[in-house]
Amino acid sequence: EVQVVESGGGLVQPGRSLRLSCTASGFTFGDYAMSWFRRAPGKGLEWVSLIRSKANGGTTEYAASVRGRFTISRDDSKTIAHLQMNSLKTEDTAVYYCNREGTNPWGQGTLVTVSS
Amino acid sequence: DVVMTQSPLSLPVTLGQPASISCRSSQSLIYSDGNTYLNWFQQRPGQSPRRLIYKVSNLDSGVPDRFSGSGSGTDFTLKISRVEAEDVGLYYCMQGTHWPWTFGQGTKVEIK
Numbered sequence: 036e037v038q039v040v041e042s043g044g045g046l047v048q049p050g051r052s053l054r055l056s057c058t059a060s061g062f063t064f065g066d067y068a069m070s071w072f073r074r075a076p077g078k079g080l081e082w083v084s085l086i087r088s089k090a091n092g093g094t095t096e097y098a099a100s101v102r103g104r105f106t107i108s109r110d111d112s113k114t115i116a117h118l119q120m121n122s123l124k125t126e127d128t129a130v131y132y133c134n135r136e137g138t139n140p141w142g143q144g145t146l147v148t149v150s151s
Numbered sequence: 152d153v154v155m156t157q158s159p160l161s162l163p164v165t166l167g168q169p170a171s172i173s174c175r176s177s178q179s180l181i182y183s184d185g186n187t188y189l190n191w192f193q194q195r196p197g198q199s200p201r202r203l204i205y206k207v208s209n210l211d212s213g214v215p216d217r218f219s220g221s222g223s224g225t226d227f228t229l230k231i232s233r234v235e236a237e238d239v240g241l242y243y244c245m246q247g248t249h250w251p252w253t254f255g256q257g258t259k260v261e262i263k
Contacts, residue, residue, distance in 0.1 A: 072200075080192065080200060080243050082252040098251045099152070132199060137190065137247060139211055141199040 037061040037140055041133050044145030047123055055118040055145055057133030064114035065089060068136045071107065071118050073129035074144075083131070084118060101127075123149045153177050153246050157255035163263045170231040172258045174244035179224050181248070188247035191220055191229045192254075195240035203242075204229065236262060 043055040057069065068091070071083040084107040085096045095107050106119040116133055130144040154177040164170045180187045191204040202211050204220040207227060217232040231238055239262060244255040 074194075074200075079241075079257040080194070080245070080254045082245070082254070085252075096250050137202065137245075137252070138205070139202050139213075141201060144199055 037135065039133050039135065039140065039142040041131060041142045041145040044131065044147045046148045046150065048151050049123060049125055049149055051123055052119070052121045053123065053147060055120065055131055055133075055147070057116040057118075057142070059114045059116070059133075059135070062135065064109075065111035069107075069109060069116040069133060070135075070137050071116075071131060071133050072137075072141075073127075073131045073147075075126070075129040078129075081129075082137075085136075086116065120147070123147075125149050152251060153180075153249045153253050155244055155246055155253050155255040157242075157244060157258050160256060160258055162258055162260045164231075164234045164260060165263050166236065167233050170234050170238075170260060172229045172242055172244075172260075174222075174227045174229070174255050176225045176227075176246055178249070180227075180246050181224065187223065189220075189222065189227050190245045190247060191218075192243045192245060193238075193240055194243070195237070198240075200243075231260075234260070234262070 038060045040058045047053050068087045070085040086107045087094050104122045109116045128149045132141050132144045134141050156175045158173045187207050189207050192200045194200040203214050208220045219230045241257045243257050
């Protein structure tokens with residue numbers, strides 16, 4: 036059974052950093068791209084970032100709203116994808132979800148609150 | 152960026168009746184490989200999102216067949232043939248053809 040579990044969220048002050056983790060199981064992790072999405076309070080879903088498989092270059096994509104501040108990475112040996120979030124802004128407050136290439140299942144999400 | 156426009160944004164429906172949500176993109180979603188990467192997602196209250204439909208009309212595993220997707224180019228539709236109570240929630244279209252991936256604003260489906 037495919038599963039993804041997000042972790043690492045919490046309360047952080049503006050300008051600080053946080054690293055989210057996505058631990059996956061039930062599939063050959065290294066064969067797939069992994070992606071992060073988020074939903075801010077009272078707003079809709081937003082795609083955040085994607086990292087391709089090593090076979091496809093391991094290259095990355097970012098939404099304009101996070102480019103230059105967030106970095107996605109992967110550790111295929113541990114079947115984990117990370118989202119390093121730097122220079123956090125209040126507008127980054129959201130529940131963050133990861134999944135395999137935008138497909139099901141989605142994890143339960145991890146809440147990031149950026150506030151002073 | 153490709154702008155995805157959904158309508159209506161609020162959809163009160165009667166149980167057992169059909170429902171339809173429209174999604175329009177600001178440019179064609181036909182990719183160079185011939186596929187159209189238009190997906191539909193559902194988010195029930197208090198739950199994580201799930202994908203219902205991929206590439207316009209393909210149902211994800213476990214999705215009831217009362218859901219269907221259609222369309223081409225820039226105009227797409229999600230239909231629910233007979234709305235059930237568990238269908239209450241937010242529905243989003245999302246394009247995966249062009250970077251960055253973009254979502255519609257979301258349509259709130261509620262029971263009258």
